[in-house]
Amino acid sequence: MTNQKKFLRYDRNQLTCDGVPFAELAEEFGTPLFVYSASAIRDNYRRISRAFASAKPLVAYSVKANSNGAIVRILRDEGSGFDIVSANEMDRVLMTGVSADRMIFAGVGKTADEMRRALKAGVREFNVESPAEAARLNDVAASIRKIAPVAIRINPEVDARTHRHITTGKKENKFGMSLDAARKLISSISKMPGLRLEGLHAHIGSQILSDQPHEEAVGVVDKFIGELVAAGHPLRTLNFGGGFGIAYHEEEKALDLRHVAKIVCALAKKHGLELILEPGRSIIGPAGVFLTRVEYVKYGKSHPFVIVDGAMTEMIRPALYDAYHEIRSVKKSSPRSKRVNVDVVGPVCESGDFLALQRELTIPESGDLLAVLDAGAYCSVMSSNYNSRPRPAEVLVDDGEAHLVRRRETKRDLYRHEVVPAHLE
Ligand SMILES: Cc1ncc(COP(=O)(O)O)c(C=O)c1O
Known part of the structure; x- marks a missing residue:
């Protein structure tokens, strides 16, 4: 084949x-x-958009996969949002005329300068990955009289069964926070005037070819959202990341999005959350x-x-x-x-x-x-x-x-x- x-x-x-x-x-x-x-880029974006259409998600193309301005512009014209991991990536996308409120700022090592730039530009959400990052973002926001909308990146401890260098959702990976750490951080956010809790973020890895890791992650996230809401932390957004696998090998089959889209859309709807996705590889x-x-x-x-x-x-x-x-x-x-x-x-x-x-x-x-x-x-x-x-x-x-x-x-x-x-x- x-x-x-x-x-x-x-x-x-x-x-x-x-x-x-x-x-x-x-x-x-x-x-x-x-x-x-260009036709393949458009087809790939539309396929993902269609698969998740019932939840009307913000499909935020993961700029790190390929940041060429022509590709960004094609996706801008398709109505895409953008997942950025540096303020320079943000500037690349801003240069194409996309406004910052269509951008999600991810990454474990945001500098104070990057936070300031992103806050001033008005990015839609910061994915926060540690208490130290939350504290810094709070300080930076307060210093310029802004409030940073944040999603806490949790680590669902799911094995994505992909290459060890592109798995991100296990406890030994540098990304995200354990549920325990996230619980603690979320309860302290009300005391941080520079932050506003918007939602949760979970991206378990890249090049995932099977439904199962997604199913497991949906289960963990579902339970955790329920717990947070019951504890009086209302959420507005659910960012399920990217990672949809493609067929590199003649013998492989790209991840069939239908099942994943069904369970992820159902999860967002169940909790009344706006869905955000961050696909990169599967588009470009x-x-x-x-x-x-x-x-x-x-x-x-x-x-x-x-x-x-x-x-x-x-x-x-x-x-x-x-x-x-x-x-x-x-x-x-x-x-x-x-x-x-x-x-x-x-x-x-x-x-x-x-x-x-x-x-x-x-x-x-x-x-x-x-x-x-x-x-x-x-x-x-x-x-x-x-x-x-x-x-x-x-x-x-x-x-x-x-x-x-x-x-x-x-x-x-x-x-x-x-x-x-x-x-x-
Ligand atoms: C947080 C986050 N979102 C999105 C992506 C994009 O992943 P992919 O290109 O596999 O869709 C990555 C890449 O690993 C990521 O770390």
Whole structure:
């Protein structure tokens, strides 16, 4: 079974993005290159919006997944809200004309300056993750005569059964608070004049493919809300986070949102709460492709290495999370051509620099193009300049037209911020 994507199609043996051949994009913009399909972004946003429609949620796109301004603008035009984790992310979204009251400010380490900026801009809700953060937010709000609307992030202690680096709802993770700690904080909020308790926040992890962790989290949150309301703490909002898993592997199935949406909407309705969601990966992940060109094929003692011009500097996910990304040849290979197990690796001086290990592929030729799928989320935003590699360009294909949405960094960009002391000139 292959990973079906409406925007990807072979036309005359050439892989295309919404009708535009990847070979033409490589010719015009160079490689390595990120390519996004606007139609796929819109479809993914609408699918989530529709699934949860009965609760009329604020779907707040998680900007960290991919903060490119063109993507933010597409989602702005769809009516999305935004989940931000820094005041700079807030500014990026403000720049597109979205008002701060459509933004949720999350993150465990907000600085006083960021809190001030977000309060002045008027963000809709702060997700608060510790008593120390609540105390600081209270002080900052009081110092500028504002009241911060807060949701307490609880840690439902649910195992999201995802990679350990992207699970967030267990007691050993740095995120959220135990129910005990949350109880204590919530009862002290009435004594903090700079804070107004609005609701609860629970995000248990990313890339969750099964219903069960969500079901467990719904159970914990339901009970906890009941307890808080009975204790005289009325709530207004329920933020259920994001984390909806996508199918990276040909054998995987993306999380079927219907069941999760049903139980989460029912929970919000039962308690009369406004629902907020923070999906990132499920909107932008499948809509992006990382396009890379083969430099050499090197025949190692045990297997061939396909050495490409893209690397862990742009696609850190395989090294960081053992992530699997499907790889397709841009020029369709004949079904009769022999396939062998290869490692697809980049030119960076690290053994962890690979895009795929032991992947069955038709051996390409030098100069051939490969498309690495599902590269829209947590790829370009995590890119680095390691080995003095300029970050790649990014292109958006919208309605059959390719638009440059981030230019390729130049050699000058690499040392733009360095300062040479006079005595070393
Ligand atoms: C608090 C919070 N909300 C939303 C997200 C977005 O998650 P995803 O991109 O998996 O939907 C994350 C990412 O881990 C997160 O930490």
